[in-house]
Amino acid sequence: MKITKLLMSALIIILFACGGGNEKNQTSQITKLQPTPLPAEPASKAMPALPASTVTPVNRFEDELSKISYISDPKNISWPRVLEINNKYIYIEEKPDRVATISLGHDEILFGITDKSQIIATTSFAQDSNSNIYSKAEGLPIISSDPENVIALNPDIVFADSYASVDLIDALEDFGIIVVQTQLGNSIEDRYNDLWLMAYATGNLDNAEILAGDIENKVNILTSVSNEDKKSIKTVLALSWWDAYWTAGDGSTEDSVITLGGGINAASEAGIQSNTTIDKEQLMSINPDIIVITQSPEWGGEDFYQQLISDTSLGSINAINNSEVYLVNSNWWTTLSYWNIKGSQELAKIIYGEDSFEGFGDF
Numbered sequence: 001m002k003i004t005k006l007l008m009s010a011l012i013i014i015l016f017a018c019g020g021g022n023e024k025n026q027t028s029q030i031t032k033l034q035p036t037p038l039p040a041e042p043a044s045k046a047m048p049a050l051p052a053s054t055v056t057p058v059n060r061f062e063d064e065l066s067k068i069s070y071i072s073d074p075k076n077i078s079w080p081r082v083l084e085i086n087n088k089y090i091y092i093e094e095k096p097d098r099v100a101t102i103s104l105g106h107d108e109i110l111f112g113i114t115d116k117s118q119i120i121a122t123t124s125f126a127q128d129s130n131s132n133i134y135s136k137a138e139g140l141p142i143i144s145s146d147p148e149n150v151i152a153l154n155p156d157i158v159f160a161d162s163y164a165s166v167d168l169i170d171a172l173e174d175f176g177i178i179v180v181q182t183q184l185g186n187s188i189e190d191r192y193n194d195l196w197l198m199a200y201a202t203g204n205l206d207n208a209e210i211l212a213g214d215i216e217n218k219v220n221i222l223t224s225v226s227n228e229d230k231k232s233i234k235t236v237l238a239l240s241w242w243d244a245y246w247t248a249g250d251g252s253t254e255d256s257v258i259t260l261g262g263g264i265n266a267a268s269e270a271g272i273q274s275n276t277t278i279d280k281e282q283l284m285s286i287n288p289d290i291i292v293i294t295q296s297p298e299w300g301g302e303d304f305y306q307q308l309i310s311d312t313s314l315g316s317i318n319a320i321n322n323s324e325v326y327l328v329n330s331n332w333w334t335t336l337s338y339w340n341i342k343g344s345q346e347l348a349k350i351i352y353g354e355d356s357f358e359g360f361g362d363f
Contacts, residue, residue, distance in 0.1 A: 061205050064196045064212070067189075070182065071200060081200060083180065090178060095203030096156035100143050102168075103161035104131075105184040105336030109195050110159070111136045112211045112338065112363065113204040121153050130296070132331050132339045132363075147171035159198065161336075184336035186253045188219060188260065191338045211338070214363070218341050219260065221357050225348055226262030234351055236263035237288035237319070238333065240295035241304040244277040254294060257333055257340050261347030263290065284317060290350065291319040296330040326350055339363060 065074035072082040072089070083090040099114070100121040101107050107126040110119060111133045121143040126133055143150060147168055150158060155177055160169065162183040172179050180201055184194050192212055199208030226233075238254035240246045248254035249265070249272030258265045266288035272278070278286075291308070295301035305327045314320050332343035345357060 061209070064192070065200060068193050068197050070197055077205065083201065085181065090180060092157065092178060092201055098154060098156045099202055100150070100153060100155040101159040102143055102145060102164060103159070105161065106159040106198070107137065108133055108335060108337035108339055109198050112195060113199045113207040114202060116140065118202065120155060130331060132335065151175050151177070157201065186251065186256050188256065191215065195338065215338050215341065218360055221360050222260055222262070222344055222348055225352060225354065225357065234263055234289035235266040235269060236290045236292060236347065237266040237286060238294050239291050240293060241300065245279065245283055246275060247272060247278050248275050249273045253336060253340060254333055257343040258347060260341065261344035262351050263347055280313070284314065287317055288319050289324060291325045292328045292347065293326065294328060294330050294333040297327070301327055301330065
């Protein structure tokens with residue numbers, strides 16, 4: 001009897017051990033299974049479906065993300081995230097730890113939604129002492145358009161504008177670096193979309209929400225000021241000198257700055273499109289109420305200002321005759337980011353004589 005019991009106990013132990021071993025093996029096999037890698041660029045234009053577990057049906061950012069055509073699935077705020085730019089898909093598997101840009105506008109937007117813990121390099125323009133983001137960017141490595149320089153920084157993702165060379169983009173992508181190349185827009189709507197796109201790609205949607213709220217507050221203040229004093233609306237001409245008079249017409253960055261600041265773009269009224277040259281006769285014909293010189297003093301802005309107001313042949317122009325020529329902050333007027341709103345505030349102060357805007361603040 002004792003022998004029989006011993007045999008039965010041994011059999012139970014063996015069976016239990018075998019069963020436990022199979023469960024462990026199954027668990028190990030499951031753990032080793034990896035999701036099928038997403039292709040670098042699908043053969044067809046249709047975006048492959050992401051695994052169901054990565055799709056978030058509803059999120060509070062969906063309305064904003066839906067406005068951006070580059071985002072393939074605005075409902076998805078899990079990883080991976082997919083962008084479709086220039087007819088190819090860009091797969092961002094996880095939140096990038098090392099981010100860089102090769103354009104000043106992208107630098108400015110990036111520093112609005114994150115900091116040096118994620119940003120590994122900036123353009124040289126960002127670290128100029130007069131830069132809008134100098135205090136934030138100071139001390140970081142400088143990035144250039146040399147592929148070897150960019151690759152040596154080992155970024156996870158690089159943002160580039162539409163002027164970046166094809167050779168540079170190809171070299172970075174061949175090395176496995178994600179490149180997001182987009183054209184930064186000029187309108188207020190574009191400013192919102194640009195920051196939401198970068199926030200989506202870098203995993204900073206919460207910060208984008210805060211920045212967007214700040215931008216909206218500033219826009220509302222400027223709009224309120226101009227609505228209260230419509231009688232003060234004046235024609236404004238953005239002007240600079242580079243071997244000729246340069247101005248900014250419809251669709252330009254300066255055009256959106258002037259409009260938000262409560263002015264009427266004199267160049268747009270004259271039928272001028274984008275940024276272009278005009279001659280002295282055209283300048284006199286446009287006859288603006290206000291001239292803003294958007295050229296920095298370091299690049300001849302002060303000299304041009306003196307030349308303009310002392311040219312007796314231009315004395316019939318209202319702006320010159322009434323001493324309404326101003327040397328403005330070029331970093332606010334010509335950059336491609338939400339910092340343009342500071343240029344609109346600068347113009348509103350000129351037009352309405354406001355010394356301060358309560359609750360406006362800085363970025």
